[in-house]
Amino acid sequence: MIDVYYWPTPNGWKVTIMLEECGVDYKIVPVDIGGGDQFKPEFLRISPNNRMPAIIDHEPLGGGDSLSVFESGAILEYLAEKTGKFIPKDVKRRYDCLQWLHWHMANLGPMMGNANHFKNYAKNITDDQNQLVYGTNRFVGEVDRLCGVMDAQLSVHQFLAGPDYTIADIGAWPWARLLARIIDENIWATFPNVKRWVNEVRSRPAVEIGANVGKELNEVKRSPEEEKKRRDLLFNQSNEKVRQAREAALRIK
Ligand SMILES: N[C@@H](CCC(=O)N[C@@H](CS)C(=O)NCC(=O)O)C(=O)O
Missing domain, CATH: 3.40.30.10 (Glutaredoxin)
Incomplete structure (x- = not known):
């Protein structure tokens, strides 16, 4: 247990x-x-x-x-x-998986967390518009860049680390599913490969549960x-x- x-x-x-x-x-x-x-x-x-x-x-x-x-x-x-x-045995594929797992831990997760903070919480903490605008632009801009990185990867691979569904997808998906809520609805039109992958992962019964x-x-x-x-x-x-x-x-x- x-x-x-x-x-x-x-x-x-x-x-x-x-x-x-x-x-x-x-x-x-x-x-x-x-x-x-x-x-x-x-x-x-x-x-x-x-x-x-x-x-x-x-x-x-x-x-x-x-x-x-x-x-x-x-x-x-x-x-x-x-x-x-959910981790490949083959060494090359295994490190493809670990690279993308660590990519989301160091990038997508923290940047989306900070974008969410500036867009949705910081206004309850400070009235300083300069700080609010700077923080929002900085982190929303980074999330936009990271979506570009993901979209390019997913334009040639079914999953983040290649042909297999791995812990790289399990790690990044819970953040990526919130892109429209944290950034805005247009994000799916701008990044169609991310959209395809988010929907594909969402359709797995274990993911739903x-x-x-x-x-x-x-x-x-x-x-x-x-x-x-x-x-x-x-x-x-x-x-x-x-x-x-x-x-x-x-x-x-
Ligand atoms: N890098 C950590 C981040 C974990 C994290 O930020 N957890 C948040 C909730 S999503 C938390 O526990 N926050 C409590 C706090 O801020 O005191 C991980 O991936 O496990």
Whole structure:
């Protein structure tokens, strides 16, 4: 059994989609990131960066004690290695897959996260139009560039890393499916190969199930004051707060 420390966001969906694709049993442990669960000692012990997702595998690859993994890309690699699924065995194809997995971890995910922040959240935090416009243009511009990179790749390959559906697709898809919501509807007309691939991956039954896990957790109605408190918690995280919480977690025997 694998415990999945999870909240329904793109980084969380990668893990539930992979587990559904592989047919592995798992248990969801909700980490309410707006409510501060990511600072609880039991979570920080396995996820030093106070971000979900993380997993604990009680029957780990190689045997022995339970094993924890944080960072969604590392979790996908671990599950692929454990199950032998969605990662090619051939060395060249394997590194095609890993290159594209790491590409989305370092590029598409963070840039879409920041584009979303500037387009949808920053206006609740600052009235400074210069900052809002600069931040939005910078990150939306980067997402546009990255869509060009993906579209070119998908114009000659069925999937991101070539002919096979791999963890590179499982990692990037949960972000790419949100392109219209975060950027705008025209994005699909500009990048038809990305659109084709997003739809193709969406049609897989395991993707449909994995991307809906814990949907109800995000459907809670909250007052504007509560929403503000949750945003403050997410967007005001100091070095001191994080370090103290993590050190305290590590001191627990
Ligand atoms: N690179 C990390 C990013 C994870 C991440 O940013 N998680 C967000 C939710 S999507 C989170 O836990 N945020 C909590 C916080 O900001 O305190 C991964 O891919 O696992």
